[in-house]
Amino acid sequence: MSISRLNPVTPGIFSKIQRTVGRANCSRAKEDRVCYAFDATRQQHLPDAVVFPANAEEVSNILQLANRHRFAVIPRGAGSGMSGGSIPVAGGLVMAMTRFARIIKIDMDNMIARVEPGVVTGVFQRAVADKGLFYPPDPSSADFSTLGGNIAECAGGPKAVKYGVTRDYVLGMEVVLATGEIVHTGVQTAKGVVGYDLSRLLIGSEGTLGVVTEITLRLLPLPKSVKTLIAFYDKMETAAETVSEIIRQGLMPRTIEYMDNASIRCVRNYLKMDMPSAVDALLIIEVDGSEAAVQQSAEAVSSLCMAKGALKVDLARTPEAAEDLWRARKSISPALYRLAPDKINEDIVVPRSRIPDMVAKIRELSGRTGLTMVSFGHAGDGNIHFNIMLDKKDSAALEKADAAVDEIFDYTLELGGTISGEHGIGISKAPYMKKEVPPQMMALMKRIKKAFDPAGILNPGKMNL
Amino acid sequence: MSISRLNPVTPGIFSKIQRTVGRANCSRAKEDRVCYAFDATRQQHLPDAVVFPANAEEVSNILQLANRHRFAVIPRGAGSGMSGGSIPVAGGLVMAMTRFARIIKIDMDNMIARVEPGVVTGVFQRAVADKGLFYPPDPSSADFSTLGGNIAECAGGPKAVKYGVTRDYVLGMEVVLATGEIVHTGVQTAKGVVGYDLSRLLIGSEGTLGVVTEITLRLLPLPKSVKTLIAFYDKMETAAETVSEIIRQGLMPRTIEYMDNASIRCVRNYLKMDMPSAVDALLIIEVDGSEAAVQQSAEAVSSLCMAKGALKVDLARTPEAAEDLWRARKSISPALYRLAPDKINEDIVVPRSRIPDMVAKIRELSGRTGLTMVSFGHAGDGNIHFNIMLDKKDSAALEKADAAVDEIFDYTLELGGTISGEHGIGISKAPYMKKEVPPQMMALMKRIKKAFDPAGILNPGKMNL
Numbered sequence: 031m032s033i034s035r036l037n038p039v040t041p042g043i044f045s046k047i048q049r050t051v052g053r054a055n056c057s058r059a060k061e062d063r064v065c066y067a068f069d070a071t072r073q074q075h076l077p078d079a080v081v082f083p084a085n086a087e088e089v090s091n092i093l094q095l096a097n098r099h100r101f102a103v104i105p106r107g108a109g110s111g112m113s114g115g116s117i118p119v120a121g122g123l124v125m126a127m128t129r130f131a132r133i134i135k136i137d138m139d140n141m142i143a144r145v146e147p148g149v150v151t152g153v154f155q156r157a158v159a160d161k162g163l164f165y166p167p168d169p170s171s172a173d174f175s176t177l178g179g180n181i182a183e184c185a186g187g188p189k190a191v192k193y194g195v196t197r198d199y200v201l202g203m204e205v206v207l208a209t210g211e212i213v214h215t216g217v218q219t220a221k222g223v224v225g226y227d228l229s230r231l232l233i234g235s236e237g238t239l240g241v242v243t244e245i246t247l248r249l250l251p252l253p254k255s256v257k258t259l260i261a262f263y264d265k266m267e268t269a270a271e272t273v274s275e276i277i278r279q280g281l282m283p284r285t286i287e288y289m290d291n292a293s294i295r296c297v298r299n300y301l302k303m304d305m306p307s308a309v310d311a312l313l314i315i316e317v318d319g320s321e322a323a324v325q326q327s328a329e330a331v332s333s334l335c336m337a338k339g340a341l342k343v344d345l346a347r348t349p350e351a352a353e354d355l356w357r358a359r360k361s362i363s364p365a366l367y368r369l370a371p372d373k374i375n376e377d378i379v380v381p382r383s384r385i386p387d388m389v390a391k392i393r394e395l396s397g398r399t400g401l402t403m404v405s406f407g408h409a410g411d412g413n414i415h416f417n418i419m420l421d422k423k424d425s426a427a428l429e430k431a432d433a434a435v436d437e438i439f440d441y442t443l444e445l446g447g448t449i450s451g452e453h454g455i456g457i458s459k460a461p462y463m464k465k466e467v468p469p470q471m472m473a474l475m476k477r478i479k480k481a482f483d484p485a486g487i488l489n490p491g492k493m494n495l
Numbered sequence: 496m497s498i499s500r501l502n503p504v505t506p507g508i509f510s511k512i513q514r515t516v517g518r519a520n521c522s523r524a525k526e527d528r529v530c531y532a533f534d535a536t537r538q539q540h541l542p543d544a545v546v547f548p549a550n551a552e553e554v555s556n557i558l559q560l561a562n563r564h565r566f567a568v569i570p571r572g573a574g575s576g577m578s579g580g581s582i583p584v585a586g587g588l589v590m591a592m593t594r595f596a597r598i599i600k601i602d603m604d605n606m607i608a609r610v611e612p613g614v615v616t617g618v619f620q621r622a623v624a625d626k627g628l629f630y631p632p633d634p635s636s637a638d639f640s641t642l643g644g645n646i647a648e649c650a651g652g653p654k655a656v657k658y659g660v661t662r663d664y665v666l667g668m669e670v671v672l673a674t675g676e677i678v679h680t681g682v683q684t685a686k687g688v689v690g691y692d693l694s695r696l697l698i699g700s701e702g703t704l705g706v707v708t709e710i711t712l713r714l715l716p717l718p719k720s721v722k723t724l725i726a727f728y729d730k731m732e733t734a735a736e737t738v739s740e741i742i743r744q745g746l747m748p749r750t751i752e753y754m755d756n757a758s759i760r761c762v763r764n765y766l767k768m769d770m771p772s773a774v775d776a777l778l779i780i781e782v783d784g785s786e787a788a789v790q791q792s793a794e795a796v797s798s799l800c801m802a803k804g805a806l807k808v809d810l811a812r813t814p815e816a817a818e819d820l821w822r823a824r825k826s827i828s829p830a831l832y833r834l835a836p837d838k839i840n841e842d843i844v845v846p847r848s849r850i851p852d853m854v855a856k857i858r859e860l861s862g863r864t865g866l867t868m869v870s871f872g873h874a875g876d877g878n879i880h881f882n883i884m885l886d887k888k889d890s891a892a893l894e895k896a897d898a899a900v901d902e903i904f905d906y907t908l909e910l911g912g913t914i915s916g917e918h919g920i921g922i923s924k925a926p927y928m929k930k931e932v933p934p935q936m937m938a939l940m941k942r943i944k945k946a947f948d949p950a951g952i953l954n955p956g957k958m959n960l
Binding site for chain 1: 602603604605606607627628648649651655656659660662663672676678679680682683684685686687688689690691692693695696698699700715716717739742743745746747784785787788791792844845846847848873875876877878911912913914915916917918919920924928931932933935936937939940942943945946947958
């Protein structure tokens, strides 16, 4: 669907939007448009207007209007996405889901919750934890990202190695289709196989197929006990080999995160602990389960780390100490700007056993190009957040960086990996998507897009669709 | 897509099929066609011919031929489906995936396996267990059903309450699209979000969108310890309430199966154990994990069952005793024919806390109609296999049974449930699908079907598509 065939939100259309949601719930003032122009990629594009619908009916009315007048609608959660998924590249109307902020029900008997998409992930995690329940998806942005945004990108986070990603917790949804129909996908129960699995098709579709207005999520019992370990290494390669060995032994921690030397330096202030002076990399490993099982696993992991060459393994003695560690881990991404004004940020996944190969590749590439490269991430999933820190005004550096990214993506695919594990494609990864998705699959995805959104009004220009 | 627009497999087309796969690998002899006319529903329809392709290229060639000559192709695993998904209702060519029977690789380092779709589920389960790994999906048909068939219907089984269903273990697939292109969906890694999630769209699509030719499956470490408990009750309602309480307490067994009085009577010979004479229902509860955790959970479950009114709780003392129990459980479905020559077999799911309501409803309905009703199933998921046993030649009984099914479905939906948890829609549940799926969703599913299969050649007449 060509973006160029879409129309701007004219004053006449804007009046209709005002009549739909009320004057207080939409704006085309420059100061409001600026607030909804960007996401965590620091790219930006001004929308023509912003709307804050209150319910599915209003969403439906606006989408019907958009089909009639052919203007773009860009659904948006907190704008914390890492691939430009919510940036209004074609202008149009940003639909901010801020007012869909209710936790409708936490059903302890069935271990499910009904929520609206604008609920902040962290707020929801804490609300269910208060009732002894557990919502495992946990993107680093959890303190501000929304459940709807998590669904749009299929967010993951550190606990995915044991518990899976957002996709694995969505049972059903209320969705306003691009054409305006309010429908329900999936089920409110533990199982269901009636018709095509539209819920999973919508998850990770980056707001290109429909607007989610309510979500039914599966919950787990809150693990009785959690222990957080930190293992220090004098070589990144040794840490990477340890990860493979933990998986091979079937120890199943709930997280296996790693930080390389540069990441550690960036968040050193948060890491309130004595580190061996020779440290080059570290692993944060968390085990959970019953008291007895956790004690056993923590000991097994600790012994394995030492046996595989760790300098030292520490146990976070208190919940506060573990929280400090996680605060440090979650701060890496923003803290990287201490190294350079700009960041090229990738989200590759390789088979877990190939992490040592990728680590070696990054080291070699950094040496060869002289570029500052930082990597950290969800080692247990083989999911590496690989960053090049640079000044984009330095065109020679930028050119080298682009070539390096290209080389990393090619090597990722050569190892049997994928170019995005949890950040999505949006616009940032769109130029590389064809490396992984051949033309006949792109053509099929475009036919699916058209089956949902014949006029192409919903979040145009994303994922090359 | 109207079935009537499709053509038969003429002698001319059959010659082309012979040239594609070789004379030994296709047939239109009556005796072969009869073998591929039916599934576990006991419904049947003769295909025009049967083909046994050897690889994705042959599948592609046949699908291209089908598009050119507009004949139906019906992919088939073991034909053990419970909803008629593989019955060639429109005639055409049955594509038996029997020769896709290789376990290509079990990768212990990354805990994944690459398999072909014709591999029998039980064979695969044992092959990975031999290497200390675990494939949890476990339909009752596991000893003969295939992994490809499990994907087509999104099979579940008793361990879904803790471990999820087939959908949760498929990372990626090689698929021949209805239009003949050989493509790869998903990833070979733990995570991936590149483009629309076509893997999950294909899972449960009953062979209407593509033919799976290779599968990458996620595996888990084999649990160190398993304990199997059996709890006897003098009232089905008490058993049902116990299930809700187990979930509410967050005990997370890997299975919570139940059998009602009639199921117990049917498989009594297999149940080599002393049962209290007053038994009306039983629960089979299995816990797994580390030695220590399992001991703890088994004790907690056992105490809870007794506290909630069980007559007796037994622990299977040996693996053989546990196997006997599972053999009995898996024999219920075929053994029901002891009660009557015909079976109407449903697969409803209700929120777990509403199982007692559904059990009461079934009892009331059985009393009111005088029909023999049997229920058993995956109580932990709220997934009830509800059966009416009758002689279909007795038209008065049949009419009452149809009305009873209708009433049960309406009540299921009223409770917030779904009409199929793991058996799929196929043809048996197609008349009821509209109760759950409104017209605008059916229209969308038809557009998706058309995006994959414009000529409508792949498994026509299923799921009302």
